[in-house]
Amino acid sequence: MLSLTGQVQHYDWGSTDAIPAILRTRPDGTPWAEYWLGAHPKAPSTLPDGTPLDQWLAHHPDELGAASRDAFGDRLPFLLKILSADHALSIQAHPSREQAEKGFAAENAAGVPIDAPNRIFRDDWPKPEMIVALTDFDALCGFRNPSSSLVLLSGLGKPDDEMLAPLGQDDGLAKVVATVLSGDEKVVAVVEGVVAASRTYLEEGTDEAVRGLARTAVELWEDHPGDPSILVALLMNRVRLTPGQQIHLEAGTMHAYLGGTGVEIMANSDNVLRGGLTSKYIDVKTLLDHANMIPEPCVGEYAQHISPGVGVYHTAFPEFRLWRLEGNNDVLNLPATELGRILLVTEGQLVAHCGTGDCKLSRGQSVWLPAGDEVTVTGQGCGFLASTGVDPS
Numbered sequence: 001m002l003s004l005t006g007q008v009q010h011y012d013w014g015s016t017d018a019i020p021a022i023l024r025t026r027p028d029g030t031p032w033a034e035y036w037l038g039a040h041p042k043a044p045s046t047l048p049d050g051t052p053l054d055q056w057l058a059h060h061p062d063e064l065g066a067a068s069r070d071a072f073g074d075r076l077p078f079l080l081k082i083l084s085a086d087h088a089l090s091i092q093a094h095p096s097r098e099q100a101e102k103g104f105a106a107e108n109a110a111g112v113p114i115d116a117p118n119r120i121f122r123d124d125w126p127k128p129e130m131i132v133a134l135t136d137f138d139a140l141c142g143f144r145n146p147s148s149s150l151v152l153l154s155g156l157g158k159p160d161d162e163m164l165a166p167l168g169q170d171d172g173l174a175k176v177v178a179t180v181l182s183g184d185e186k187v188v189a190v191v192e193g194v195v196a197a198s199r200t201y202l203e204e205g206t207d208e209a210v211r212g213l214a215r216t217a218v219e220l221w222e223d224h225p226g227d228p229s230i231l232v233a234l235l236m237n238r239v240r241l242t243p244g245q246q247i248h249l250e251a252g253t254m255h256a257y258l259g260g261t262g263v264e265i266m267a268n269s270d271n272v273l274r275g276g277l278t279s280k281y282i283d284v285k286t287l288l289d290h291a292n293m294i295p296e297p298c299v300g301e302y303a304q305h306i307s308p309g310v311g312v313y314h315t316a317f318p319e320f321r322l323w324r325l326e327g328n329n330d331v332l333n334l335p336a337t338e339l340g341r342i343l344l345v346t347e348g349q350l351v352a353h354c355g356t357g358d359c360k361l362s363r364g365q366s367v368w369l370p371a372g373d374e375v376t377v378t379g380q381g382c383g384f385l386a387s388t389g390v391d392p393s
Helices: 018-023 053-059 066-072 097-109 146-155 161-168 172-180 185-204 208-223 284-290
Strands: 002-004 007-009 034-038 078-085 091-093 129-133 137-143 236-241 246-249 255-267 273-276 304-307 310-313 321-328 341-354 357-362 366-369 376-387
Touching: 018 034, 018 078, 018 255, 034 341, 078 341, 078 376, 129 137, 129 236, 129 321, 137 246, 146 161, 146 172, 146 208, 161 172, 161 185, 172 284, 185 208, 236 246, 236 255, 273 284, 321 341, 357 366, 357 376
Parallel strands: none
Antiparallel strands: 002 366, 007 034, 034 078, 078 255, 091 255, 091 273, 129 246, 129 255, 137 236, 137 255, 304 310, 310 321, 321 376, 341 357, 341 366, 341 376
């Protein structure tokens, strides 16, 4: 059991105070967007003596656990984060493993530098992910039924019939998204009209569903004025997570986090296919080749209780699994003993007990738990336990 210190990422969309509050440090006026815990080579966590976790695991691969090593080699396959957004993140999707392997190989063969701004596949891994809300958390996730989108948009007034008409066709959603992201100046004019109608509706309209769409349009315009992808965002499901709820994102699911603070876990990858609400490089064709255009609802889910004080968030992703811990002076038996794990405390104080000694963890502190360490937790507080998602049996 070794204490971990993560690394902060200062992206423009981050909040200035939420992550410092969790880490019990003074805000410095800059946006603290993410706090990374893991062994990603871009920003590995460090051990008490300053050793980066990726270097430590390279010399102690047995700490990952046999099942993880069999599936992923001598590499920690997940990355745990605290994420806090005051502004919308980009609309994006992530590739499957097969897509990532093919895309990475193709860009290597084409001689595109790994750090080039127009590089899409920066490694050959997929990037499924999950976000668990610590505060109320707003997100866009997948597409709603196109006919429902037409009804909501018509509630704002008279949108451009020609541009949105394909939404009534079987494959119309993909056509509309491709048109919106094409860069045609006409699209911006349509978005301007929708935003103007949204402002009016927020002053006069009463239908709550239409008001929700109008709020999304106005909020995104304030952060990204003139961005045509706002119209894509209005075709997506908007979901509000309450603390403890999660959404998880499979390959190809278009999504964007809008605001709030949460614990995020993902495969240890840097592959992002962007579709809008960003100044970074966007390859519309590649995005649409990988994006899932099948409408489906997005609903927040709570952890399933599996033992006193321990709940698991179920996903089918082999790269990661996440548990939520609630300590109330009971003894909590931590699962996944045969896998390497990261324990993060997000509220109160928990004490981790194992054969090598005890470790008192206050809010914002974390530890690396090697495979084979049988660990129990006591105290009053909340936290999260992350491991590989493979079955150690």
